[in-house]
Each structure stands twice: as structure tokens, then as C-alpha cells.
Amino acid sequence: MWNKRREEEYSPKPSTPPPAPVESSREVPPPVASAPVRPQAPEPPRGVAAIGKSVIIKGQILSREDLYLDGEMEGTVEVPEHRLTIGPHAKLQAGIRAREVLVLGAVNGNVEASEKIDIRKDARLIGDIKTGGIIIEDGAYFKGSIDIVRGSDGKQPAVSAKPAPAPAGAAPAEQKR
Amino acid sequence: MFSDRWKPLARGVAAGQRSPQFPSARNVQAPGKGLDDRGACARNSNALEQFFAYIQNDTGVRLLDLSGASQANIGFITNLGYKLYSDDLLQTMEMAFGNSNGDFYENQMLPEKVEEFLAQALDFPEGHFDGALLWDALEFMAPPLLKAVVDRLFTIVKPRSYLLAIFHADEKAESIPAYYYRIADAKTLLLAGRGSRKPAQFFNNRAVEKLFQPFESVKFFLSRDALREVIVKR
Numbered sequence: 118m119w120n121k122r123r124e125e126e127y128s129p130k131p132s133t134p135p136p137a138p139v140e141s142s143r144e145v146p147p148p149v150a151s152a153p154v155r156p157q158a159p160e161p162p163r164g165v166a167a168i169g170k171s172v173i174i175k176g177q178i179l180s181r182e183d184l185y186l187d188g189e190m191e192g193t194v195e196v197p198e199h200r201l202t203i204g205p206h207a208k209l210q211a212g213i214r215a216r217e218v219l220v221l222g223a224v225n226g227n228v229e230a231s232e233k234i235d236i237r238k239d240a241r242l243i244g245d246i247k248t249g250g251i252i253i254e255d256g257a258y259f260k261g262s263i264d265i266v267r268g269s270d271g272k273q274p275a276v277s278a279k280p281a282p283a284p285a286g287a288a289p290a291e292q293k294r
Numbered sequence: 295m296f297s298d299r300w301k302p303l304a305r306g307v308a309a310g311q312r313s314p315q316f317p318s319a320r321n322v323q324a325p326g327k328g329l330d331d332r333g334a335c336a337r338n339s340n341a342l343e344q345f346f347a348y349i350q351n352d353t354g355v356r357l358l359d360l361s362g363a364s365q366a367n368i369g370f371i372t373n374l375g376y377k378l379y380s381d382d383l384l385q386t387m388e389m390a391f392g393n394s395n396g397d398f399y400e401n402q403m404l405p406e407k408v409e410e411f412l413a414q415a416l417d418f419p420e421g422h423f424d425g426a427l428l429w430d431a432l433e434f435m436a437p438p439l440l441k442a443v444v445d446r447l448f449t450i451v452k453p454r455s456y457l458l459a460i461f462h463a464d465e466k467a468e469s470i471p472a473y474y475y476r477i478a479d480a481k482t483l484l485l486a487g488r489g490s491r492k493p494a495q496f497f498n499n500r501a502v503e504k505l506f507q508p509f510e511s512v513k514f515f516l517s518r519d520a521l522r523e524v525i526v527k528r
Contacts, residue, residue: 236363251365251368252365253363253364253365253368254365255364255365257363258362258363258382258385259362259363259380260363260380260381260382260386261379261380261381262377262378262379262380263363263368263372263377263378263379263380264377265372
């Protein structure tokens with residue numbers, strides 16, 4: 118569901134010229150309503166900033182749009198209001214801050230995802246997570262602490278398919294190695 | 295498709311390096327009814343229930359879960375409002391002791407490798423946790439590593455905190471299945487096989503008591519299956 122919404126946002130506005138074709142856009146069909154909700158290995162959608170798998174970056178990335186990162190990165194990545202997708206070829210030695218983080222590759226560093234983090238099968242994440250919600254598939258490797266932060270709207274964090282009521286005054290999960 | 299995939303895992307036969315897809319709790323039969331159609335085993339766990347009954351702390355509980363990160367455990371623990379550190383200790387052991395020359399257990403005799411492992415897996419401040427879910431990881435540790443790990447656990451958990459460990463009760467078994475332990479609810483565990491392995495040693499009650507000698511008490515939970523559950527109080 119959220120993917121669909123995101124993909125709609127990626128679609129170019131009618132008043133603006135279409136984005137310059139990128140290598141992957143020729144292979145990827147345009148997002149349609151019937152697109153799978155959770156593709157196994159998503160390609161960067163049209164209109165999304167993408168860093169390819171042969172790119173190596175040392176330093177800081179600050180993005181004000183959705184970002185697909187599939188290369189090597191050392192430093193910090195900030196996508197504060199948008200979604201960061203860490204592709205299957207990515208190797209990140211970086212601190213990450215984003216609204217949503219989708220991890221398919223390898224990350225060594227702390228991650229702060231204000232809305233949610235989704236760690237897919239075969240992904241590898243070593244570091245501490247601070248997030249509003251977490252989805253972790255079996256087959257993913259994770260080592261670190263998990264800090265579930267409750268949103269200001271008081272919503273229950275999305276951490277379980279079978280949520281149990283949190284005790285009154287329950288503190289968010291956090292601990293540091 | 296799923297049933298074929300899970301059958302060998304349920305028998306404790308190695309099925310490659312890949313972690314199995316773990317079924318959600320609602321797809322698993324009631325405790326005591328053995329395997330579900332995908333081979334995941336649900337079992338009652340009185341020790342688990344007791345463990346979470348013991349763990350009470352107004353200031354926020356920190357738990358160490360060494361069965362590897364899973365949606366089930368993360369959801370259960372964080373929904374209680376507890377803080378969680380997650381690691382797959384058995385996998386870390388395999389990486390530390392199984393990838394170089396020499397036997398898995400022989401490598402555990404090497405002091406430098408033991409130190410390296412402790413620094414990698416259990417490098418926490420003193421009194422950092424209010425409880426630790428050790429599951430069956432201790433069964434696959436040779437004595438030098440085992441002692442070092444238990445000593446380290448003694449240090450990193452708070453006084454009056456608790457550990458939960460599981461040991462196989464079959465003393466004649468030459469190899470025992472290892473599991474991923476997933477918390478279905480406060481008294482139900484879901485066990486998914488992750489291959490079988492020769493145990494480092496057999497633990498009878500006396501051996502377990504001796505192992506946790508520095509701790510205040512050891513409480514055993516006997517069951518009809520081949521697993522012995524233990525709660526240790528620091």
C-alpha cells in the first residue's frame with residue numbers, strides 16, 4: 118500500500134518535462150496499480166535519485182527526495198523527509214537518518230528511521246536502530262539494539278504482526294552496546 | 295513447497311546456510327501438537343513464562359536476545375516496553391571459530407580466539423542487562439569458551455537479573471538439533487530447526503548447577519520433550 122503511494126509520488130507531474138532517461142528506467146516498467154506491494158529486489162523508481170552499484174562515495178549525502186543507494190558509501194546519509202532504499206549491492210559504512218529505510222544490502226552503522234525500517238531477507242545490518250516501526254524478514258542478519266520510539270500522535274509502533282498491548286507507561290526500547 | 299522445505303529442518307538436518315522463513319504464530323498449531331504443516335514446532339515453555347514474570351523493572355528493562363533477530367521476538371519484547379539487543383550468538387560463533395583452520399571446538403580452546411569472540415559478541419558495560427535469553431547457545435561451547443562466556447554474562451547482567459537457557463536432555467545423543475527460538479506468546483515458543491551439531495558436552499542438572507556456580511540460583515523446568523529449560527538468577 119505504501120509502495121503504491123510512494124510510486125505515485127515518483128511519477129512526474131504533467132506540467133514538468135519527463136525526467137531524463139536513466140539506464141535502469143528502460144528496463145523497468147512504469148509503476149502500475151498492480152505492482153507487487155513488496156518487490157524482492159526493487160529497482161529505483163522513475164524520478165528517484167539513484168546511486169548505482171559501481172559508485173563509491175566517502176562523505177555526506179543529504180537528499181531532499183527519495184534516494185536509491187546501491188553503491189559503496191562511507192560517511193553519513195541523511196534523507197530526513199523521504200525514503201532511502203539501500204540496494205542489494207550496497208555496502209554502507211555509514212550513519213543513516215531517513216523517514217523510511219528499506220535495507221536489501223549491507224549496512225554497518227546506526228540507523229534512525231523516523232517512520233519505519235524494513236530489513237529484507239539477505240540484508241545485513243550491524244548497528245543500532247532507532248525507529249517508529251520495524252519489519253525484519255527471516256533470513257536477514259541483524260546485530261544491534263532496537264529502539265522503538267512512539268510517535269507524537271501516540272500511535273503504537275509497528276513492530277509485530279501480533280501486537281500485545283504495551284503496559285502503561287512502557288518506555289520505548291533502547292539500549293546501546 | 296513450504297512443507298518440503300521445512301521437513302528436513304524439523305528433523306534437525308542441515309538445510310544449507312540460509313535461515314528458514316519462519317511462520318507467523320497464527321499459522322502454527324497449538325503447543326504440544328508437534329509440527330505444523332511447515333515443520334515449525336510450537337511448545338509450551340513454563341520457563342519463558344516465568345522469565346517474563348520475573349523481569350519487572352519500572353525504569354525500563356534491557357534484554358539480550360541471542361537467538362538472532364526475528365519479527366516475533368522483537369515484537370513481543372518491544373511491545374512489553376522493554377529494550378532489546380539482538381544478536382545470533384551461534385552464527386557469531388560459527389564466524390569466529392568455524393571459518394579458519396581447525397575444528398569448531400578446537401578453535402574454541404584458543405585463548406586469543408575466545409577473547410576476540412567476547413569482544414565481538416559480548417562487549418557490554420557491567421550490569422547492562424536485566425535479563426538474557428541465551429536459548430541453546432551454551433551447548434555448543436567447549437569448556438574454555440563456555441567458562442569465559444558465563445563469566446562475561448555474570449558481569450554484563452545486573453544483580454538479581456535472570457538468564458534463560460535451554461539444554462538438551464538426551465545424554466546419549468551424538469548430535470543435537472539447534473533451533474531458532476521465536477516467542478509466539480508469553481508461554482509459547484516456536485522452534486525452527488537450523489541444522490544439527492555435535493554438542494560440546496552433555497549437561498545434566500549437576501553440570502548446569504556447576505556451570506552457573508557464581509550465580510545465586512538455578513531453577514530447572516523439566517518437560518516431556520528432550521529439552522531442559524533453566525532460569526538462572528544472578
